[in-house]
Amino acid sequence: xxxxxxNILLVEDEDNxxxxxxxxxxxxxxxxxxxYDGNEAIKAVKNEYFDLIILDVMLPExxxxxxxxxxxxxxxxxxxxxxSAKNTSADKVLGLKKVRTIIxxxxxxxxxx
Amino acid sequence: xxxKLQARLKRTTVKFWLLLIYIIAALVWWFISLQRQSTEMxxxxxxxxxxxxxxxxxxxxxxxxxxxxxxxxxxxxxxxGGEGIVFLGLIILGAAFVxxxxxxQKQVQDxxxxxxxxxxxxxxxxxxxxxxxLETLIKHQKLDEQKQRKLIQAxxxxxxxxDFLTNNxxxxxxxxxxxxxxxxxxxxxxxxxxxRVNEFSQRFPDRSITSNIESGIDIExxxxxxxxxxxxxxxNALKYSxxxxxxxxxxxRSEEEVSMKVIDEGPxxxxxxxKKIYSKFYRIGNEATRKKKGTxxxxxxxxxxxxxHNADILMTNNNVKxxxxxxxxxx
Numbered sequence: 001x002x003x004x005x006x007n008i009l010l011v012e013d014e015d016n017x018x019x020x021x022x023x024x025x026x027x028x029x030x031x032x033x034x035x036y037d038g039n040e041a042i043k044a045v046k047n048e049y050f051d052l053i054i055l056d057v058m059l060p061e062x063x064x065x066x067x068x069x070x071x072x073x074x075x076x077x078x079x080x081x082x083x084s085a086k087n088t089s090a091d092k093v094l095g096l097k098k099v100r101t102i103i104x105x106x107x108x109x110x111x112x113x
Numbered sequence: 114x115x116x117k118l119q120a121r122l123k124r125t126t127v128k129f130w131l132l133l134i135y136i137i138a139a140l141v142w143w144f145i146s147l148q149r150q151s152t153e154m155x156x157x158x159x160x161x162x163x164x165x166x167x168x169x170x171x172x173x174x175x176x177x178x179x180x181x182x183x184x185x186x187x188x189x190x191x192x193x194g195g196e197g198i199v200f201l202g203l204i205i206l207g208a209a210f211v212x213x214x215x216x217x218q219k220q221v222q223d224x225x226x227x228x229x230x231x232x233x234x235x236x237x238x239x240x241x242x243x244x245x246x247l248e249t250l251i252k253h254q255k256l257d258e259q260k261q262r263k264l265i266q267a268x269x270x271x272x273x274x275x276d277f278l279t280n281n282x283x284x285x286x287x288x289x290x291x292x293x294x295x296x297x298x299x300x301x302x303x304x305x306x307x308x309r310v311n312e313f314s315q316r317f318p319d320r321s322i323t324s325n326i327e328s329g330i331d332i333e334x335x336x337x338x339x340x341x342x343x344x345x346x347x348x349n350a351l352k353y354s355x356x357x358x359x360x361x362x363x364x365x366r367s368e369e370e371v372s373m374k375v376i377d378e379g380p381x382x383x384x385x386x387x388k389k390i391y392s393k394f395y396r397i398g399n400e401a402t403r404k405k406k407g408t409x410x411x412x413x414x415x416x417x418x419x420x421x422h423n424a425d426i427l428m429t430n431n432n433v434k435x436x437x438x439x440x441x442x443x444x
Binding site for chain 1: 249267
């Protein structure tokens, strides 16, 4: 049986964090596409199919919430995980209400990897 | 938190305007009622005059009395009219004062809010990266050596960044609270600067950092503070210019001053922002979608440190592109 690798879009502007996240995902055998700002992310989503998007909230140019909104407006229901250093409940509510995503404190997802 | 503050501010503004409108309305009402009273009095006196003095028999006396009554009426109007205007003026002056201090308060609050946002991000990111790297190293112990080194190197870099940031925050609050005791001594500034430049070249191997430092320049100063000053200026130059744009550092001495310059080829700073960049927490642009991260403390701290060393900071345009920050120590 042929199994397709899970394709993940990683959007994070901090170089070191980006590298570390990517390395971890790749070690778990995921295929990772990189984007370093909001516009790059939007472009990538238009061109390619992703099984999951990992999105930082604070991004240069276009912030993460706006990116997620743009993706949802184009009727794309790809699962989005958002990372926020702030980790406030107000942010979480905003994420759920506006763009149907789950906001996690930076890096907590790795506990479950 | 932010919404609560906003709501409170809105309520205060509404209360302020309602109160102001009420006060002015009361003043106008007071004027109207006085005017009415005065008119009544005038009419009453007119009636009294008509009944006591015969207009046709004693026209001279009548006219004289009439003139007196009219004059009294006018001078009354003038009196409380004038009082009213002075009052109104005072109220408006006071209101303007309250309003402007309210706005100032809001501005300070906004900047502090920005600072909190920036600091949360700036503190949490290096911690998150170091933590993740260490966790990765523990979880994947069979990682090849090159990758392991890379993770360790990155963690170290992030730790240095954290150190730089906490230094900025601590020293600026210490300088402000006057707890910081300056430790001035004769130092070899050329040496100190060269050392800092070397460290930056190591930290950013793919950036072009050139230096032209005259050797043997001694100044009197606090080495820790001067280090922070240099670090902030170079850090800014690297941060706000693109990866392929060069940064140059020069130091030379003339008869009356020692001048250090940090020159970048970045986007430069617009004319109208130049005065504000030294304010505490001030950062150009909007926090949420900002390209470069920072706390708004760097230049504020630089200026403070420069002042304590009998120096000033001058920002000018670079000939080609970008900006020059010059620190001049007066001898």
